Amino acid sequence: xxxxxxxxxxxxxxxxxxxxxxxxxxxxxxxxxxxxxxxxxxxxxxxxxxxxxxxxxxxxxxxxxxxxxxxxxxxxxxxxxxxxxxxxxxxxxxxxxx
Amino acid sequence: xxxxxxxxxxxxxxxxxxxxxxxxxxxxxxxxxxxxxxxxxxxxxxxxxxxxxxxxxxxxxxxxxxxxxxxxxxxxxxxxxxxxxxxxxxxxxxxxxxxxxxxxxxxxxxxxxxxxxxxxxxxxxxxxxxxxxxxxxxxxxxxx
Numbered sequence: 001x002x003x004x005x006x007x008x009x010x011x012x013x014x015x016x017x018x019x020x021x022x023x024x025x026x027x028x029x030x031x032x033x034x035x036x037x038x039x040x041x042x043x044x045x046x047x048x049x050x051x052x053x054x055x056x057x058x059x060x061x062x063x064x065x066x067x068x069x070x071x072x073x074x075x076x077x078x079x080x081x082x083x084x085x086x087x088x089x090x091x092x093x094x095x096x097x098x
Numbered sequence: 099x100x101x102x103x104x105x106x107x108x109x110x111x112x113x114x115x116x117x118x119x120x121x122x123x124x125x126x127x128x129x130x131x132x133x134x135x136x137x138x139x140x141x142x143x144x145x146x147x148x149x150x151x152x153x154x155x156x157x158x159x160x161x162x163x164x165x166x167x168x169x170x171x172x173x174x175x176x177x178x179x180x181x182x183x184x185x186x187x188x189x190x191x192x193x194x195x196x197x198x199x200x201x202x203x204x205x206x207x208x209x210x211x212x213x214x215x216x217x218x219x220x221x222x223x224x225x226x227x228x229x230x231x232x233x234x235x236x237x238x239x240x241x242x
Contacts, residue, residue: 017129
């Protein structure tokens with residue numbers, strides 16, 4: 001039976017410009033049970049990502065979308081979305097302007 | 099950014115084709131020594147629901163489709179372009195508010211009375227406070 005303390009190896013895909021902050025790695029592997037924990041582990045390992053992904057009050061920036069596989073986590077359980085070993089997360093920006 | 103005259107013409111063409119609305123799309127290429135080398139563009143419909151003469155939007159699904167297309171060509175998404183109908187080729191206040199990550203190239207083409215004029219390139223400052231202009235260098239042939 002699963003518990004909230006279980007963690008699983010998760011692959012996170014990094015957008016091109018953010019690889020400047022991940023030692024040029026296109027993917028990162030973290031151990032986490034939820035999407036929120038996975039992102040926090042990523043930022044803990046690569047602190048320069050923090051200001052690019054989060055606002056000063058710790059919420060994801062409005063243009064940052066997180067996908068688990070092909071699903072936007074907003075349509076799942078948001079940051080509480082559960083993860084299983086082998087899941088892949090993508091950081092996907094929304095682009096807009098005037 | 100480093101690119102070819104043909105790609106710059108393709109951006110201008112899309113701006114003219116979209117006039118009087120804003121045209122937009124992705125810049126696909128590679129990053130070498132911190133410089134974006136643009137090898138292809140990917141046209142996308144302006145997803146903005148209203149006011150497309152003054153606003154543009156690309157959805158996360160557009161981004162994911164562009165990423166897949168780029169990967170199939172051995173490329174990455176290195177930036178975006180959009181047109182400014184009857185407006186200078188400089189980032190607007192809205193462009194700054196909506197800006198994503200430093201490191202992407204944001205190309206802007208001005209289109210006046212249906213004809214493309216200035217084409218410029220910009221990147222968000224690391225502290226997100228402003229756009230900084232990027233030089234546009236062209237090569238007739240980009241060597242791998």
